[in-house]
Amino acid sequence: xxDTFISALLEHARVDPRIMLITGDLGFGVFDQYRRELPQQFxxxxxxxxxxTGLAAGLALEGRTVFTYSIGNFPTLRCLExxxxxxxxxxxxxxxxxxxxxxxxxxxxMSHHATEDVAIMRALPGIRVYAPCDELETRRLMDCLVxxxxxxxxxxxxxxxxxxxxxxxxxxxxxCLKEGADLAIVxxxxxxxxxxxxxxxxxAHGIDCAVYSAHTLKPFDAEGLAAIVRxxxxxxxxxxxxxxxxxGGTAAEVLVxxxxxxxRFLSLSxxxxxxxxxxxxxxxxxxxxVDAGSITRQILKxxxxxx
Amino acid sequence: xxxxxxTAELARRIRRHAVExxxxxxxxxxxxxxxxxxxVAVLYGAVMKKDPQNPQWPDRDRFILSKGHAGAGIYAALxxxxxxxxxxxxxxxxxxxxxxGHVSHKGIPGVELSTGSLGHGLPVACGMAKAAQLDNRGHxxxxxxxxxxxxxxxxxxxxxxxxxxxxxxxxxxxxYNKIQSLxxxxxxxxxxxxxxxxRAFGWGVVEVDGHDHAALNAALQPGAAGPGVPxxxxxxxxxxxxxxxxxxxxxxxxxxxxxxEYTRACAELDAEL
Numbered sequence: 001x002x003d004t005f006i007s008a009l010l011e012h013a014r015v016d017p018r019i020m021l022i023t024g025d026l027g028f029g030v031f032d033q034y035r036r037e038l039p040q041q042f043x044x045x046x047x048x049x050x051x052x053t054g055l056a057a058g059l060a061l062e063g064r065t066v067f068t069y070s071i072g073n074f075p076t077l078r079c080l081e082x083x084x085x086x087x088x089x090x091x092x093x094x095x096x097x098x099x100x101x102x103x104x105x106x107x108x109x110m111s112h113h114a115t116e117d118v119a120i121m122r123a124l125p126g127i128r129v130y131a132p133c134d135e136l137e138t139r140r141l142m143d144c145l146v147x148x149x150x151x152x153x154x155x156x157x158x159x160x161x162x163x164x165x166x167x168x169x170x171x172x173x174x175x176c177l178k179e180g181a182d183l184a185i186v187x188x189x190x191x192x193x194x195x196x197x198x199x200x201x202x203x204a205h206g207i208d209c210a211v212y213s214a215h216t217l218k219p220f221d222a223e224g225l226a227a228i229v230r231x232x233x234x235x236x237x238x239x240x241x242x243x244x245x246x247x248g249g250t251a252a253e254v255l256v257x258x259x260x261x262x263x264r265f266l267s268l269s270x271x272x273x274x275x276x277x278x279x280x281x282x283x284x285x286x287x288x289x290v291d292a293g294s295i296t297r298q299i300l301k302x303x304x305x306x307x
Numbered sequence: 308x309x310x311x312x313x314t315a316e317l318a319r320r321i322r323r324h325a326v327e328x329x330x331x332x333x334x335x336x337x338x339x340x341x342x343x344x345x346x347v348a349v350l351y352g353a354v355m356k357k358d359p360q361n362p363q364w365p366d367r368d369r370f371i372l373s374k375g376h377a378g379a380g381i382y383a384a385l386x387x388x389x390x391x392x393x394x395x396x397x398x399x400x401x402x403x404x405x406x407x408g409h410v411s412h413k414g415i416p417g418v419e420l421s422t423g424s425l426g427h428g429l430p431v432a433c434g435m436a437k438a439a440q441l442d443n444r445g446h447x448x449x450x451x452x453x454x455x456x457x458x459x460x461x462x463x464x465x466x467x468x469x470x471x472x473x474x475x476x477x478x479x480x481x482x483y484n485k486i487q488s489l490x491x492x493x494x495x496x497x498x499x500x501x502x503x504x505x506r507a508f509g510w511g512v513v514e515v516d517g518h519d520h521a522a523l524n525a526a527l528q529p530g531a532a533g534p535g536v537p538x539x540x541x542x543x544x545x546x547x548x549x550x551x552x553x554x555x556x557x558x559x560x561x562x563x564x565x566x567x568e569y570t571r572a573c574a575e576l577d578a579e580l
Binding site: 040043045046048050051052053054055056057058059060061062063064081082085086089090 | 412419420421422423424426427429430431432433434435436437438439441460461464465467468
């Protein structure tokens with residue numbers, strides 16, 4: 001998704017000289033072509049995320065569309081107050097891009113586990129939050145980011161869903177990756193690949209499972225979720241993120257507000273703990289029970305079915 | 308774009324407003340306003356290109372008050388410069404007011420940036436200066452910092468950036484009154500050798516008496532700190548300047564002028580008329 005992001009950015013920046021990219025000294029080799037073609041639209045702020053974000057706000061207040069780029073928690077938590085005060089309060093046209101959502105950099109340790117970012121960014125007034133699951137969503141969300149002024153956060157993941165390019169995308173709506181009648185899994189990011197694998201496994205148990213991508217977490221498609229729950233009796237939310245402030249809570253809140261309760265509800269997320277154990281994204285998902293096998297097992301338990 | 312008022316009279320009025328605003332609002336930081344007042348008066352009264360009738364004029368010089376707790380002084384400077392009605396100053400710090408204790412831009416023409424958490428102004432000023440540099444625009448960006456604020460690491464990130472990018476259109480002014488929130492700067496987190504630090508970061512540094520209007524005016528002219536480098540003006544000031552019993556006192560970082568103190572402060576400032 002990183003490569004899709006940078007190629008989409010380059011396409012937009014070629015035709016819009018107001019677009020600028022600022023990296024916090026990360027993205028080795030990734031920006032070579034961009035820098036070569038558009039040196040006036042590129043800055044390396046060095047290892048200094050607070051300055052990077054304030055700088056971005058200043059450039060944006062002077063009329064530019066500024067993308068800040070770094071990995072994990074660096075472009076978000078390290079400079080959170082700059083995002084809150086300088087970017088969000090001023091409605092500055094700054095797009096914060098983090099590569100490495102969830103356990104993308106699982107083996108690098110807890111400093112690089114981006115597992116609270118969505119909750120924290122969602123809490124800031126005026127910031128839109130996006131977490132695409134595949135290349136198509138990344139590309140289409142980039143179009144939205146560029147077309148709509150104002151602050152936002154784009155969470156990119158190392159893992160991704162494959163084979164979903166023909167699923168219809170509408171920026172305002174939850175996106176159906178797979179139809180189903182018995183159960184719906186709604187999640188965001190590359191972990192939806194696990195959801196699709198789980199849906200295939202559930203089919204062997206005679207369970208027809210739908211999968212939806214919540215690529216836009218704020219503003220959230222509340223009507224879309226309500227419509228899904230009206231049609232499909234059981235709901236599972238899935239995220240590579242702690243439960244506090246995540247999609248599970250959002251879904252529960254939306255449904256209570258709409259007075260539509262699913263017959264069964266399960267929120268699959270990460271525990272309220274840091275992982276000192278490291279490993280690949282796949283390993284950590286399995287260990288923390290958000291991989292396809294664990295998802296299937298927990299769904300069967302919820303439905304009181306034998307594994 | 309010279310103001311109709313002399314910078315001396317503008318400074319006196321800013322001080323008088325600040326004392327009244329902090330009195331009416333029962334708010335803090337009057338000492339911080341008084342120490343920077345002459346700098347602000349010279350900027351708004353003599354140095355900066357501005358158009359109060361067109362606050363978004365693209366060629367205006369930008370001013371960022373990074374020491375946002377002295378917001379009362381900027382509101383007073385803006386009102387006296389014609390950006391909004393002077394009468395509005397009396398709402399400062401009151402219920403329902405948009406003149407917050409720390410400077411806010413929303414609904415206030417002439418405020419470029421809302422601040423209040425220290426260490427935010429200079430990175431944003433770098434962004435504005437970088438934009439002007441990229442677009443070959445002639446305006447300058449002024450950013451006023453407090454001394455205590457220089458404890459914040461974000462300033463030094465920005466200082467590195469500005470020198471690396473040779474932001475000669477960027478002027479940092481430090482209101483060096485040598486007293487921070489709880490105690491003198493040198494007893495808190497010492498800054499000396501302060502000018503040498505900025506020079507070592509690649510800035511051109513000028514040091515002046517921050518209450519001498521002619522010296523401030525000269526030191527704020529383009530190129531005064533040397534060609535091709537960002538410009539740092541260390542203004543040696545007196546906290547609480549202009550009200551005898553507030554001068555050089557940590558107490559007046561937080562204390563609100565009330566009763567006899569308020570009356571005496573007003574009398575001293577009115578006597579300058």
